[in-house]
Amino acid sequence: MKQGRDSILRTRLRNGLEIRLKEVHTAPLISCWVWYRVGSRNEHAGITGISHWVEHMQFKGTPSFPAGVLDRAISRDGGYWNALTWLDWTSYFETMPADRIDLALRLEADRMVQSEFAPSEVKSERTVIISERQGHENEPTFRLYEEVQAAAFRVHPYHHAVIGDMADLETMTRDTLYEHYHRFYIPNNAVLAIAGDFRTRSMLKRIRELFGTIPRGTRLEFRPRLEPAQRGERRVTVEGPGETPFLYVGYHVPPGADPDFYPLAVLDSILTGASSLNFFGGGISNKTSRLYQALVEGELAASVRGGLAATIDPYLYSINMTIRPDHTAEETLEVLDREIDRVLDQPIEMEELVKAIKQARALFAYNSESITNQAFWLGFSEMFAAYEWFESYLDRLVEVTPQDVLDVARKYLLSSNRIVGIYRPQLDKSDD
């Protein structure tokens, strides 16, 4: 059992469940998160989207909490709950008034092993998930990102979107879903992270009572096929309705735990503005960033944003541009490349570095404010690194030098290492 510098308790139950507890007494609230190490990374053709579908089924009831009971129970206690499925993980959270948290603990312990996956519930949820995918398909940007992702990862399971392919959503069976649940929803594949207005000792005692009796499962070794180095730029084009072109450029970059992640975060801040690594928004504007100045002030694009994701395996650094209808993706790409050449040619200015660090410091403060976010970081950082990653993030950023930024730019921002995706609007074009 270890106590961290922010009075964080880190321990592991005998069944392998990792526990992270952080007392925060600023509001009478507690946020409870369970993180499972399973996401679209653990899927293959035929079962794409299964992790996300299992997440939906976790809201469909157990013998102790039948379908419909959970929603009502959380809501009437004034709580908020939801779940997220991502490339590497699936997480469930409840933020509740502190005196009501026991309900969240009981239901999370219960649905770790007791979910029923009733055939009738699987049947009605199939159409709900297909509807969710169709809602995404209505967005040109989803269609474009999905194709870029597929082009970027020929071998690795990051190839497909988290929602899954329609072919699999239409055919996956109840038994396949149930097997996936049993395989990955075991205590020794999960982290329970709780922050808020509690006493660590009594919380740990209650956790042991509720989760300690769940048997350890067989954790099968999982090694995804590694993506080979890309040798040459890849381009994809998507056509669809509308009059707005979109440009999406993705560069292969290393995972969250890699030391290069920090200079890449600084580079992203300088190119496209400081972005939050949190999943709950809370960024700042990016109008002084280099790409905004070149593309939006240059009147080629209406907006530009960048994104770096902290993942287990190498993923993509993405730059998204919404192009003004009177310009083309090619014109925009040309100007983008000029700016990329600038960061390849010479080191960034020291004042740019200072600004990036100040922005990161502010965003870090904003994104650690709520109890929900504090519990989020306790668990999220464990999915691709460890909580120390979060604790030392700002210190590591401060150590970044202009030369480090130049080095990572030259290592990753190469055209041979990127995928260029273009959405070409076709006015009045109907789908088949």
Next chain:
Amino acid sequence: MTEIGFSLPTLDVRSLPGPDSVLRRELANGIVVLARENFASPSVVISGYLVAGSLGETRQEAGLAQLTAQALMRGTKERSFNQIFESIESIGARLSLGAGTHTTFLQGKALAEDLQVLLSLLSEVLSNPTFPKSQIERLKGEQITALAIRDQDTGARAQLAFDELAYKDHPYSLPTSGYKETISEFSTTNIRAFHRLRFGPQGMVLVVVGAVEAEAAITAVEEALGEWRNPRQHAPPELPPVGKPLGLLRKVVFLPGKSQCDIVLGAPGPSRFDEDYLAASLGNSILGRFGMYGRIGDAVRVSAGLAYYAYSSVSGGPGPGPWQVVAGVNPDGVEKAIDLIRTEIRKLVTKRVTKRELIENQANYIGRLPLQLESNEGVTGALLHVERYGLGLDYYQLYPNLVTAITRDDVIRAAKRYLDPDHLAIAIAGPIGEEA
């Protein structure tokens, strides 16, 4: 209570914002300032509004208030566009302005030590904007691109069509973001005139919440904005009344190439000033919010598996904003979804909600307060709300009693007043129907 096996949450109401913890002061120029301290985090949030919205715009003027709000930060007498954004982005702060039907609203956030930077910039952009021509043309281009994206968005198009059906010839029928053709026609002269006649301190409210002493926060606002005057400031136009839909009004917006349809269905609802607002709000929670989307969620999502989202809302602004249901469904499921939603509306207006439903929803309204009021943003929103609608600084402390006083009869009375399953505006946008 025993019968349904749970109890209403108990809240220490003294921990909620109230007269003891909120400082309120009206400055000499009319600006009302509210401040509350929160030293649990190092940030500060400012939030507020001015009574300058799109109300009064004709169809040809639609979007002017919104464009003006966005144009404020494009240049001031003291600073250029780049200098404005350098001043806030370099300290990790943010400030944004936008316009709704009734107000221009603003929100900013910074580390507490930078509150003055934020307020001084706010003062400049409100009182001394220059609306540089090149910047305004650029902004218009960005806005026109955003509107082109809106034209292809099934949810946005269904909402626009609904507003036109439910609020025919009423200001609420017009989008605050305007149309491509109106935005492209606006000149800096239009924007300057709107700013000159509608922006001023009268009616403005500003809330400061965060790691700053309340007294110091109010002093800082007074130093930044206390001298602002605009003797030419016009009062906002009156809001005309609106009636119920005359029957089942229906409009289909054909958007080829899409996979899914969006449906918006409903009627004008209560204003926040109406006495039955809280009863209507609880009725709405039962209809389409509680748990995963209430009764409508059960019918449309859980039982029929027709939609990923299907929920209802009561806007409850200064006027009769919509009481509406929104759903995203496959084109083949549109008619069934509409039938199911109308059936739920019919049930709500013909049979009282159950005791259990009412108590569960009352428990939710009370129990969620600590979560809603946890963040600085949540508290600023709550304080703006009580000031805007004259609810009193003790509103949140009285709130549990106000909520539990609502009866099943109150709910059905409010529902009947605003909703009728045979008099609804129904708008659908997606790959069905035919091109107009």
